[in-house]
């Protein structure tokens with residue numbers, strides 16, 4: 167999987183802390199005020215800073231989990247309008263549990279190939295991609311763009327970086343966290359709130 171930030175509020179500490187300042191009669195930027203809001207649960211102020219990610223190569227299963235988050239805007243690659251040539255392409259995500267031994271990997275790859283062959287055959291027989299896709303598994307890779315504010319981002323990271331979350335979305339959440347830290351110093355300070 168690949169996660170990159172394609173757009174983000176340039177100065178989130180300033181935006182968040184000045185939004186909070188409006189409530190308390192202050193107009194300056196203040197990291198301390200932002201921290202105080204986080205610690206006291208005054209989280210609506212974090213809705214004023216946003217980030218957009220491009221996420222590539224997650225499974226449709228992982229995408230289904232991610233898109234349950236209702237305060238996020240998504241654009242997901244369409245299997246209705248795209249026609250895939252699955253031959254010789256890295257088109258699915260294999261769970262680590264299947265990859266632990268050669269037999270498991272062989273088993274998994276075998277059924278992926280069966281699905282790919284069926285999809286290709288259906289297209290060749292004249293089925294539209296929107297119907298042929300019903301033959302594809304949840305392991306099929308997809309790409310998407312998502313945009314959310316920092317309050318929702320924290321909520322997603324809290325839920326999905328937890329050990330109860332599944333390995334793939336946990337990896338995705340960790341990658342989103344790292345990507346945000348890499349934006350600039352202010353984003354690092356915002357992300358450190360959750361440390």
Ligand SMILES: Cc1cc2nc3c(=O)[nH]c(=O)nc-3n(C[C@H](O)[C@H](O)[C@H](O)COP(=O)(O)OP(=O)(O)OC[C@H]3O[C@@H](n4cnc5c(N)ncnc54)[C@H](O)[C@@H]3O)c2cc1C
Pocket residue numbers: 234235236237318321325326330331332
């Ligand atoms: C370990 C794990 C297992 C899961 N298993 C299942 C499962 O078996 N089946 C299943 O269907 N889902 C499952 N889910 C998904 C889960 O139920 C949520 O749909 C998903 O995590 C989105 O979380 P959310 O609703 O808190 O967040 P968001 O949609 O991101 O919303 C953020 C917050 O906004 C508030 N909010 C949003 N919408 C409303 C609303 N309509 N009314 C009131 N408050 C609202 C809530 O406080 C919510 O926590 C699982 C999630 C996890 C992490």
